[in-house]
Amino acid sequence: MSKKTREEILHTFDGELVYIHTNFPMGRTGLTLRNGVLTPGGAELQQLMALWGPACKPGDRARISDVYIKEDHIRFEINGGPIKKQKWYQHIQIQGSASGSVTPVDPNASNSNARGSFVDLYFDKYVPELTGPELKELLRPALDFDSKSALEAYIESVPPKVKEAILAHRVLVGMNQEMVIYAKGRPPRRVREKDGETDYEEWVYGTPPEDVDFVRFVGDEVVRVETMKVDGEKVVRVQKEVDIEAPTVAKKQEQRPANAPTLRRPGEEAPDADRSNSPAPMPPPPGQQPTGPPGADPGPNWSPGDRATR
Numbered sequence: 001m002s003k004k005t006r007e008e009i010l011h012t013f014d015g016e017l018v019y020i021h022t023n024f025p026m027g028r029t030g031l032t033l034r035n036g037v038l039t040p041g042g043a044e045l046q047q048l049m050a051l052w053g054p055a056c057k058p059g060d061r062a063r064i065s066d067v068y069i070k071e072d073h074i075r076f077e078i079n080g081g082p083i084k085k086q087k088w089y090q091h092i093q094i095q096g097s098a099s100g101s102v103t104p105v106d107p108n109a110s111n112s113n114a115r116g117s118f119v120d121l122y123f124d125k126y127v128p129e130l131t132g133p134e135l136k137e138l139l140r141p142a143l144d145f146d147s148k149s150a151l152e153a154y155i156e157s158v159p160p161k162v163k164e165a166i167l168a169h170r171v172l173v174g175m176n177q178e179m180v181i182y183a184k185g186r187p188p189r190r191v192r193e194k195d196g197e198t199d200y201e202e203w204v205y206g207t208p209p210e211d212v213d214f215v216r217f218v219g220d221e222v223v224r225v226e227t228m229k230v231d232g233e234k235v236v237r238v239q240k241e242v243d244i245e246a247p248t249v250a251k252k253q254e255q256r257p258a259n260a261p262t263l264r265r266p267g268e269e270a271p272d273a274d275r276s277n278s279p280a281p282m283p284p285p286p287g288q289q290p291t292g293p294p295g296a297d298p299g300p301n302w303s304p305g306d307r308a309t310r
Contacts, residue, residue, distance in 0.1 A: 001127045006069055012132040013067050013076065019144040019153030020060045020078075027052035028082050030075075030118035031142060038119075038141050042245070055079060055117035057178065059154030064143075065116065072123055076139070079116035119143070154182055161242050171215050174242040175222045180215060187215075 022038060024031060025048035032039045040048065056062050056079065066077040119142045121135075130138075136145045147153035155163045158179065165172050166183045175183070180203065187203035194200070198218060206212040209230055216224035227235045 001069065001129055005129055008132065009069065009074075009130070009135065010067050013064050013135075016064045016145065018062055018064060018078075019147040019150060020056045020058055020062055020142075021140070021144050021153065021157045022142055023049055023057055024055040024062075024078065024117035024119075025049050025052050026055045026082065026115055026117060030082060030120065032120050032122060033139070033142055034122040036138075036141060055115060058157040059150040059178075059182070061150060062143075069127060072126055074121045074127060074135075075118050076121065076143070077116060077118040078143075080114055081116045081118055083114050151182060159242065159244065162244065165242075171213065171222060171225050172241040173222050173225055173237050174240045174244060176220045176244060177217060179244070180222065184213070184215075 022031070023045055025045065027048070029040075029048055029052075062078040064076055064078055065080050066075075068075040068077075119139070121138060136143075139145075144153045144156065147156070151166075155166055158166070162172065162175065162179055165175075166179065169183055171180050171183055184203075184205050187205060188207075189204040191202045191204065192199070193202065200223070201217045203215040203217070204212065205215070211230060212228045214224075214226040214228075215222055216226075223238065225237045229235065
C-alpha cells in the first residue's frame, strides 16, 4: 500500500461513526475478520462477552477511534480501543515545592478503564491498494457505514425470519431479549415467577381493551408467548419458531412428501410413531401373505400392523 493510500484511509476512517453488526467484547481479545468470516464466534464469543462485558452490541452506534495499518492487516479500534490511552498532557508533571509534582487530569475521563474493542481485517501476505468504499464493504460483517438508524443496522445482523417479525412488531418463540425490545420496545411491566424449579420472567405488553401479550423468558430466550385478544380468545405459542444460532437464516422444518418412498409395508407404522390416536391398520393388498421366520406360524393374534421378524 502506498503512502498516499495510507493517508487517505486514516483520514477517511479515523473518527468515523458506524453502526455495529456483531457483538464486540471488552478486553484485549477483539475480533478477527478474514475472507468475510468473523472470529471468535458462537459459544466462544458469548463466553468472552460474559467474562469481560460488551463493548458494543448489534445496532449500537460507535466511533472508530484509531486505525493502525500493519503488514498484513488493518486494525480498527472502536470507542477508544481495549487499552486506556493517556493524553499528551498527562505525561507532563508540574513541580511545586508545596505540593510536590502534579499530573494534569483529563476532566472528560469518567473512569480509568478502557471500554472499547477492535476488529483486525486480515489480507493474504500484505495489505493491498484499497479505496475507502472497498474497505467499507470488506468491513460490513462487523461495521455498517450506511445505516440511517440503529434499527436498520440491527436487523441486518439477524436471520430473515427475525427481521420480518421485528418489522411487524411480532414476538417469536426462540427470540432473545434484545430482539423483543427491537420488536415491541421495552416492556411497561415485568413479572418474575417460578414454575417448579425453573425461574422465569414475563414481559407484559398492552392493556385492555386492546390485545395483551405475555412474553415469557427462561434466561435470555423466549419460551412462551400468550396473547389475550379483545374478544376473549387466548392464543398460546410454545413451540420454537426461530433458531437464532443459525448462521444466516432460521432453521425450517422439512416436510416429508406424501409419496416419499418407504421400506414399511402398507399399514405399518414408524417405530417412534404415536399410536394413541392412530386409526386401525390397513389390511395387506389382496394376495399378500404375512411374512415371518421360515416355518413360523403367524398365530391367532397376528395383525397386518405387526412388524415381521427376520
